[in-house]
Amino acid sequence: MSDYLLEMKGIVKEFSGVKALDGIDLKVHPGEVVGLCGENGAGKSTMMKVLSAVYPYGTWDGEILWEGKPLQAASIRETEDAGIVIIHQELMLVPELSVAENIFLGREITNGGFLDYEAMNAEAARLMAELKMSHVNVAMPVSHYSGGVLQLIEIAKALGKNAKLLILDEPSSALSQTETEILLDLIRGLKHRNVACVYISHKLEEIEAIADTVTVIRDGQFIGSAPMSELTIDKIINMMVGRELTEKYPHEEHTIGDVIFEVRHINCYDPLNPQMKKVDDVSFQVRAGEILGIAGLVGAGRTEMASAIFGYYKGPHSLEVYLNGEQISVKDPEAAVKHGICMVPEDRKRHGIVPLLGVGQNITMAVLPRFTQGGLINEAAEFATIRGEIDRMGIKTASPVLAIASLSGGNQQKAVVSKMLLANPRVLILDEPTRGVDVGAKYEIYKLIYELAKQGIAIIMISSEMPEVLGISDRVLVIGEGQLRGDFVNDGTLTQEKILTAALTRRQMAA
Structure with a gap:
């Protein structure tokens, strides 16, 4: 029997012939917190989508071992049933549903064939109390709440699934300092219950505070893994970017x-x-x-x-x-x-991008009349501007026509900034x-x-x-x-x- 809860070996994932992951390894012990670090577009989120079967078995190469046995999941439901739960960087909540309904979405509590709202509300309240958020009314629609509260609702949703491995992708991005401390204390408590975590964050102070081991990837490739006790924030940055930031x-x-x-x-x-x-x-x-x-x-x-x-x-x-x-x-x-007067919004997914449109179309949408003559778009001029903006902002994309939703969060943000700058x-x-x-x-x-x-x-x-x-x-x-x-x-x-x-x-x- 393996000592590891999880082993990812030689994972390769391609998009349109471009390797997003090129031979990635990751190992996690039960009860261990592994900090996963890398620049935007390095492949962190792609790697976790492979693990959680957002990208199912057969769409990638390599091997995943879960509790010593091959994991060949075809759906997120299979990985969650195994005990792997992911909290995505972009929130997955239904605004019109209540806090409790979101927490139990897809695994509702029933009684006699009917939804047991009393039981769901009680359990949802217990989970929110565990996150020091007792003031949240679990019967209210989640649209009533903003940023940090929504992130903690996502975490409560994951806790309710009895995870053995919790994957947190930028979990504190919308949290205040106080809420972040609550989150870190919660993870320490999960360690004592032998729940493992993969913690993805650009806030390296959090990695330093919570991680037992740090794994770094760059441009889809494995760079190294070491105990946090042997690393410093400067060393992690150097591994991430391949250069020192003074x-x-x-x-x-x-x-x-x-x-x-x-x-x-x-x-x-x-x-x-x-x-x-x-x-x-x-x-x-x-x-x-x-x-x-x-x-x-x-x-x-x-x-x-x-x-x-x-x-x-x-x-x-x-x-x-x-x-x-x-x-x-x-x-x-x-x-x-x-x-x-131009604005780059806080919630890029809801207010900054049109997810299914291409990267280039998102960049030029605010100034499209600039490229229009006689009712027709001058595609050559528009494409030249798009290319220039992608280069200027360092947006990592395989193609300007690739749907912007497929980019990492940071590269989406660069595209939103670019869109607003084109408006002068x-x-x-x-x-x-x-x-x-x-x-x-x-x-x-x-x-x-x-x-x-x-x-x-x-x-x-x-x-x-x-x-x-x-x-x-x-x-x-x-x-x-x-x-x-x-x-x-x-x-x-x-x-x-x-x-x-x-x-x-x-x-x-x-x-």
């Missing part, structure tokens, strides 16, 4: 000009509960060439605020928008783009621009942000990663419970502690 954040001089963009009195109300305010009378200005960081805890109202500015917020809201001192009307995203923005809103992006690609995005600032574009960057906000922002706004709680010049004295204190300190109400 600093995480570039520091490039750029000139900050006059105020070119201003929003006044932003108020947003919950779409499902119009009595609940999500953004409470926030006003601010941005100067030409300025990088304005917006920090705050998950659920503080940052994304709602950005959506309202871009004309996309679905609930009741009001605000005044000024560009170069003149008030403008931004009723929808099309109007925003025409005024030169004067104001660019970046909502979590490096979410799900590897350390090397992050550095390139930061350099791009500085380059845009040098061109005089006003940058508004929302990020849940406070080191990132401090690393590249000229000024930082802090949002807490929908209110503006701080406006700080990032002059070298600003710290994470100051930002967090501001986020947690309630605004004093006038007497």
Whole structure:
């Protein structure tokens, strides 16, 4: 009998003749946490889709041994029955169904031929309590909740399947620091119950905190595997990118000009509960060439605020928008783009891409009239632009016509950024621009942000990663419970502690 719970040997997976995986190995002991690291497009998600039978046996070469025996699964149901459960980077929840219905989707509890909602709600509540999320109403549709809560619902869904091996693909990408600590503590508890985990994350501090072993792949090839005790974050980065990164954040001089963009009195109300305010009378200005960081805890109202500015917020809201001192009307995203206000959204799957369209079509969709003459698209001109953007952004794709959904999350993000840049923005809103992006690609995005600032574009960057906000922002706004709680010049004295204190300190109400 093998000592390993899982062994993947010489795995090869091709797409249109291009090898996404080229002889990959992975070994996991019972109760072990293996950190799986690599740049975007390295093959991490593809590897896990092979393991979980998203890509069934026969569509790839190599061998998988599960508890010492060959695993030749034809479906996800077979791998889940064996005890392998994957939580994908892109959430797999049905918005219209309740939290409990999502958790038990496909394995509903019945009584006398009818759904036993009482039992499902009780068990769902127990699972959410285990994740320190007792306040979540499991009878409410998941559409009522945002980012971090949805990710934890996915994790609760996986826990309910009695996994022997839990695969977590960027599980903390939408979580706050507090929620991430809850997740890491949960994984430590699973280890004590002999549940193994494969933890995929670009946040190497989390890998360092939780992993027993680290396996690194690059360009679809196995680079190495070693105990975390023998590694450092710098060594992992070197293995991932094949070179040393001497600093995480570039520091490039750029000139900050006059105020070119201003929003006044932003108020947003919950779409499902119009009595609940999500953004409470926030006003601010941005100067030409300025990088304005917006920090705050998950659920503080940052994304709602950005959506309202871009004309996309679905609930009741009001605000005044000024560009170069003149008030403008931004009723929808099309109007925003025409005024030169562009946005890279937080949830690229729902709001940033059209999954079944090609990579190139996604890049040019916001400026398609530019390539249209007499009702016909100049395909040569469009293709030349697409090729240029793929090269400029370093998007890894086998072909510009490949469906964008087949790309890694980070490469999808690069395509969304490219789409907005083609619109020649004067104001660019970046909502979590490096979410799900590897350390090397992050550095390139930061350099791009500085380059845009040098061109005089006003940058508004929302990020849940406070080191990132401090690393590249000229000024930082802090949002807490929908209110503006701080406006700080990032002059070298600003710290994470100051930002967090501001986020947690309630605004004093006038007497």
